[in-house]
Amino acid sequence: MAGTFNVLHDGHRALLDRAMGEGECLVVGITSDAMASLEREDVLPFYMRRRAVEEYLASKGRTATFESIDDIYGPEGMLDDVDVLVVSEESEANGKLVVERIVCRGGNIRLSVVPMKRSEDGIRISATGVLHGEYSTHGNKGVRIAVGSANHVKVEAVRSVMERIYGDVTIVPRDVPSGVPEQPFGDETYQGARNRAERALGDCDMSVGIEAGVFEMYGELIDIQHCVIVDKEGRITVGTGSGFAYPPEIASEVRGGRTVGQAVDSLYSKTGVGHSEGAIGLLSKGLLDRKGLTEQAVLAAMIPRL
Secondary structure (H helix, E strand, O other): OEEOOOOOOHHHHHHHHHHHHHOOOOEEEEEOHHHHHHHOOOOOOHHHHHHHHHHHHHHOOOOOEEEEEOOOOOOOOOOOOOOEEEEEOOOHHHHHHHHHHHHHOOOOOEEEEEOOOEOOOOOEOOHHHHHOOOOOOOOOOOEEEEEOOOOHHHHHHHHHHHHHHHOOEEEEEOOOOOOOOOOOEOOHHHHHHHHHHHHHOOOOOEEEEEEEEEEEEOOEEEEEEEEEEEEOOOOEEEEEOOOEEOOHHHHHHHHOOOOHHHHHHHHHOOOOHHHOOHHHHHHOOOOOOHHHHHHHHHHHHHOOOO
16 A cells, blocks of 8 residues: 555554555555655655554554655555555545556556545545644544644644543644744743743643753753643643753854754755754654654643643
C-alpha cells in the first residue's frame, strides 16, 4: 500500500488493518516531501509521517519495509514481488493503473479496495480536516484543544500526547504571536509560551503554548523548551522538556544576536531546521527529534492535571 499519511487518521488505519490482514509481509510506500508538496500546501515532514505509520504497526505487533515514492508507481521493482495492492476508494483508479502496469510486465497482483471512513458528521475523514481542527483523527469532535502555533512539529507533539491522555481530541492550530523576541532568553521563554496559550484559547476546552528558549547555566548555553497549558476555567499548568547544551560555535552565534535556527542553518548548511527535526535532531544524530523533545514538555505540563 502507499499514501501520503499526512496525519494518521482512521482512514489510514483501515488501510493498514486491511494490509495486515492480507499478507505476512508489508511494503509501505510513503510519498516524498517533494511529491506531497505538489498535491497539497500543508504537509508534515516525511520523517513524522513515516514514524506515525511505524508506531501504529508496532502497536499491532507488525513491521514493514518502507519506500519513499515520487510517483504512483514507486521505485523500480518495488511491487515486483507483491501479491496484493491495498488502496482506498479514492485512489482506486490509480491502483488499477499500477496493477495494469505490473501485469503487463508479467507480474501477478490483485487490488484490495477499502471503503472510506467517515466522520460523525457523515463526511469523508481527511488529513486536511484533521489538520484544520475540524475533527479528531477518528472523525469525532472530542476534547477541543488549541495550539498557539501553526508549526507542525508543535501541533503534532500536542496531538500525540493528548490522544494518549484523552483518546478523542480535536487539535485546533492558531498562529498567534508569542509577544517575545524571536530568540527568547531566560524568563522570556515562559512568557512566550504563556502568551501563546492565552491568546489561542478562544472557544476551546484548553490551549497549549510552546516556546523554546536558551538559558545561561553552568557556563553553557542551555536550550530548555517550555509548555504552558491554560483551560477555560483559567487554570494554568507548566512543564519543560529536557535541557541540552549547544556546541560552542552555535552558542557564540546565538550570544551574538542570531536565533538558534539561523545559527544552525548557517553553520550546518540546513534550511528550516526549526520546522523539521530541529537542532536537537541534528545534534543528537537523530536519536531525539524536536517532536519528541516537545512531547516531553507537553506531558510535563499535563502532570498536575493527571
